[in-house]
Amino acid sequence: MEIQFKIKMNERLYLRNPEETELGRRILKHSVELIYKLGFESFTFKKLAEEIESTEASIYRYFENKHNLLIYITAWYFGWLAYQISFQTNNIKDPKVKLQRIINLLALSIEDDIHTHHIDEGLLHPVIVAEGSKTYLTKQVEKDNKKQFFQPYKDLCNLIGNIILENNPNYKYPKSLASTIIEVAHFQNFFMHNLTSLTDYSKKNNEVEIVEFLNNLVFSSIESK
Template sequence: MYSIQLIHKNGFEAFTFRKLAELIGTTEASVYRYFENKHRLLIYLAAWYWTWLQYQVKYQTNNINDPVVKLKMIIKLLATTVKDDLRTSYVDESLLHQIIITEGSKTYLTKRVSEDNKDQLFKPYKDLCAHIANIIIEYNPNYRYPKSLASTIIEMAHFQNFFKDYLPSLTDFGETKDESNTVSYLEDMLFRVLRKENCELVNL
């Protein structure tokens, strides 16, 4: 998908079907045969990404029983730069990951959400969220907000990395190269929230 290269290079706002058509040596109208508009194209890219990530999550947590280890693995997969998957030679997962960080929330932050949602376009994202929520419940069945916590973790894995690179004063890990601080923050947050209350609460 050449669209990944173009969106990664100039951003989704500057991306047009004309430019994509030029790059792949076809016409604008031909691109419209496959995608009704550029917003839908972004949604399809995102859906591909979340489906792929869900697969990665299931593969990497396959033999693991401990929910703590599973959750840590998920945070790592969400927040860490992915290495290119060799089986999908046509997709550069690393570039796509960068795109989803910057453009991902634009898929649903529109007036068309409900319509796109009816067309099941957010299913991969919702499935991943539900999967993570299930592991949260497995770890602490008494926690009351597993889905909200899951969507918080997913979104913040991206936002904190974006902030780190472009608005560092919104994070506590300046302009650090890698994502290890984001992983640490998310793990710390998740397991503090889920800590089982076998000692008294001190602040209530």
């Protein structure tokens, strides 16, 4: 028996559920690949349609626009991450080890998860690193927020925030530190790969050093005083 992993997505993110049809899954798979290849700005539904040998109009039946598709992908990523975290921290007692595992998941490149056929997590990670923040850095944040589009991000912050509190129940900024861990992990990864001189990491592909930096940052703050 094959176990397939599925995340319940916010229904307002799509017009037709892409996980339920073959075409929908092809849209998801190839949009990650194409955004990875072209960057979000140059990515268009027309190019995606050519890639999957379908038509622009068909893609528009699944997603209202490419912005919602990006939010979908990002939300999916955070949902998947939350699952990975609860899976990987399950049965672990030491809250410090839990938090370290989370930092690893966020900062290190990810291998493809075979339980999701239609998404290649190995590509998804760099896509989120480079494009993820564009989901909320818009004039419509408030609107999108009201539609709960960022719920998976918030849930993840709460999850991490609670583990921070397990480490130190008196810590004053659990949610801010949680969002900081996520964001720092991602943009330090981006800087290391693309703007090396903004970091202190010795080699261009040494993501382990980001983990070291983050561990120092996070635990000295949690354990201070």
